[in-house]
Amino acid sequence: MKxxxxxxxxxxxxxxxxxxxxxxxxxxIHISSLLTYGAKLCSDEGILKDNIQDLFIELxxxxxxxxxxxxxxxxxxxxxxxxxxxxxxxxxxxxxxxSISDENIxxxxxxxxxxxxIEKETRNSQINTVRKAINILSKRQQEVIQLRxxxxxxxxxxxxxxxxxxxxxxxxxxxxxxRIKKNLSSSPVFATALLxxxxxxx
Amino acid sequence: MENFDExxxxxxxxxxxxxxxxxKSDASDAYWKEWMQKNPGKxxxxxxxxxxxQDLSKAQKPLNTEILSQDIWxxxxxNIEQQQAxxxxxxxxxxxxNRLMIAASIAGLLLVTSSIYYFANIKTNRADATAKITxxxxxxxxxxxxxxxxxxxxxLVDGTKITLQPGASLKHAVFLQKDKREVYLDGDAFFEVAxxxxxxxxxxxxxxxxxxxxxxxxxTTNKKxxxxxxxxxxxxxxxxxxxxxxxxxxxxTPTQSIRYTAQSQSIVKSESDxxxxxADTKAQHVINFxxxxxxxxxxxxxxxxxxxxxxxxxxxxxxxxxxxAPLRDEPFEEKLKIICAxxxxxxxxxxxxxxxxGTACK
Numbered sequence: 001m002k003x004x005x006x007x008x009x010x011x012x013x014x015x016x017x018x019x020x021x022x023x024x025x026x027x028x029i030h031i032s033s034l035l036t037y038g039a040k041l042c043s044d045e046g047i048l049k050d051n052i053q054d055l056f057i058e059l060x061x062x063x064x065x066x067x068x069x070x071x072x073x074x075x076x077x078x079x080x081x082x083x084x085x086x087x088x089x090x091x092x093x094x095x096x097x098x099s100i101s102d103e104n105i106x107x108x109x110x111x112x113x114x115x116x117x118i119e120k121e122t123r124n125s126q127i128n129t130v131r132k133a134i135n136i137l138s139k140r141q142q143e144v145i146q147l148r149x150x151x152x153x154x155x156x157x158x159x160x161x162x163x164x165x166x167x168x169x170x171x172x173x174x175x176x177x178x179r180i181k182k183n184l185s186s187s188p189v190f191a192t193a194l195l196x197x198x199x200x201x202x
Numbered sequence: 203m204e205n206f207d208e209x210x211x212x213x214x215x216x217x218x219x220x221x222x223x224x225x226k227s228d229a230s231d232a233y234w235k236e237w238m239q240k241n242p243g244k245x246x247x248x249x250x251x252x253x254x255x256q257d258l259s260k261a262q263k264p265l266n267t268e269i270l271s272q273d274i275w276x277x278x279x280x281n282i283e284q285q286q287a288x289x290x291x292x293x294x295x296x297x298x299x300n301r302l303m304i305a306a307s308i309a310g311l312l313l314v315t316s317s318i319y320y321f322a323n324i325k326t327n328r329a330d331a332t333a334k335i336t337x338x339x340x341x342x343x344x345x346x347x348x349x350x351x352x353x354x355x356x357x358l359v360d361g362t363k364i365t366l367q368p369g370a371s372l373k374h375a376v377f378l379q380k381d382k383r384e385v386y387l388d389g390d391a392f393f394e395v396a397x398x399x400x401x402x403x404x405x406x407x408x409x410x411x412x413x414x415x416x417x418x419x420x421x422t423t424n425k426k427x428x429x430x431x432x433x434x435x436x437x438x439x440x441x442x443x444x445x446x447x448x449x450x451x452x453x454x455t456p457t458q459s460i461r462y463t464a465q466s467q468s469i470v471k472s473e474s475d476x477x478x479x480x481a482d483t484k485a486q487h488v489i490n491f492x493x494x495x496x497x498x499x500x501x502x503x504x505x506x507x508x509x510x511x512x513x514x515x516x517x518x519x520x521x522x523x524x525x526x527a528p529l530r531d532e533p534f535e536e537k538l539k540i541i542c543a544x545x546x547x548x549x550x551x552x553x554x555x556x557x558x559x560g561t562a563c564k
């Protein structure tokens with residue numbers, strides 16, 4: 001882990017000095033996380049792509065003035081979150097001038113990029129069942145589950161990202177897990193073949 | 203039935219556990235192996251928690267990120283390359299060059315006149331046009347000494363110009379491929395540092411260190427007592443004591459100066475318009491990079507001499523190449539690019555030496 005971090009720090013320094021290969025390497029390391037996270041926040045693939053593109057172009061153009069970041073992934077995810085929420089608010093302003101909260105933004109995303117792609121994937125896999133159980137959570141619950149179990153952030157980092165206090169993060173994760181468990185138990189497929197696989201939820 | 207297992211959740215609340223299941227790490231593996239040895243009764247619960255966490259993680263990977271990823275990178279890359287192309291076009295298009303040249307000449311004239319204005323300490327004006335800058339090309343460390351009785355200009359590869367007063371010397375490693383620009387000064391000199399935000403420029407003068415990004419300033423050092431005076435003309439200069447390089451003692455802006463007294467190790471800052479006005483001197487020896495109908499081989503040796511960078515090329519191949527290149531204050535590599543472009547040659551830099559390759563001119 002340490003050597004990995006050092007490697008990243010090194011890359012970051014090289015990138016800051018104008019090394020484009022290092023920049024490309026940073027992109028390669030983190031793009032998958034960014035896309036997966038972005039898809040949770042943004043329903044429009046085009047907007048997501050544009051914002052990731054902008055994020056990296058701004059990084060490149062502003063590289064000379066960038067601080068040394070402790071955790072690249074956290075820095076990138078945080079920047080992307082900020083961008084996507086702003087993009088979403090901007091889009092909403094065109095629709096109505098009502099007060100817009102983060103929760104509204106989450107709610108209005110019904111058909112997301114990911115759900116389309118899920119359909120193309122193997123339908124009856126166990127993972128898919130869990131995925132479906134996650135996808136009917138509130139957007140905030142979905143976000144926190146991803147940040148914790150996929151992105152692997154600490155509760156402190158999640159608190160900073162989602163602008164909550166530390167204990168609320170833990171509570172939100174717990175309540176999300178309860179919901180997932182409930183969703184799984186009411187899943188029709190669950191009762192039969194997958195019972196064994198998901199018994200751990202009980 | 204409705205609640206999630208508290209025992210399993212306690213693992214999910216543990217950052218070390220999350221680190222273990224989300225990223226590969228030998229240290230983490232070792233930690234949990236040891237943990238399992240110490241807590242054999244809890245292994246079952248731990249592994250269960252691990253499996254749930256992994257499934258929750260896998261459930262997050264619905265996107266085919268490969269194609270999207272490539273798609274986005276191509277756009278980023280295109281954007282960056284277009285920006286760079288736009289920059290080099292502005293620099294190299296012949297028409298623009300002409301206009302730039304005129305503007306640059308005027309600016310240069312102003313610079314020279316104003317530089318003259320700021321040299322307060324030159325007494326002798328004896329013209330010695332044949333004198334050369336003493337530089338040695340042999341090693342990576344360059345040593346410029348002004349043994350003449352008039353001021354001498356030293357050109358650094360980044361485009362920085364330093365005017366050494368009689369008796370002054372400047373030492374530095376070739377920073378063609380370095381990420382720092384550092385020079386050591388003894389005596390008096392006027393610096394016109396080329397802007398390069400990525401590579402701060404450091405001047406070491408006795409006990410004083412100056413850090414600048416791109417600016418012009420005058421430094422006076424006294425060999426006997428170690429006193430240092432710095433006077434800023436343009437831009438900003440951070441002043442450090444070499445004993446404490448982390449904290450700047452002062453940040454100087456135009457017309458401000460500091461005087462460092464070695465004996466008391468004290469630095470005094472002052473406004474110094476009065477001192478600036480006393481300037482009286484004649485033009486310094488300036489290397490002419492304005493090559494008209496010049497054999498490229500001659501240009502190469504002029505560059506070699508001015509910058510102290512060894513140029514490797516085949517004299518036979520380039521013997522018939524004659525070009526006109528009105529060069530000025532460009533950094534070394536810019537000059538090299540322009541010259542090579544003129545004859546379709548290519549260059550690369552290795553171990554602070556330049557290697558030029560091309561085909562014979564007709």
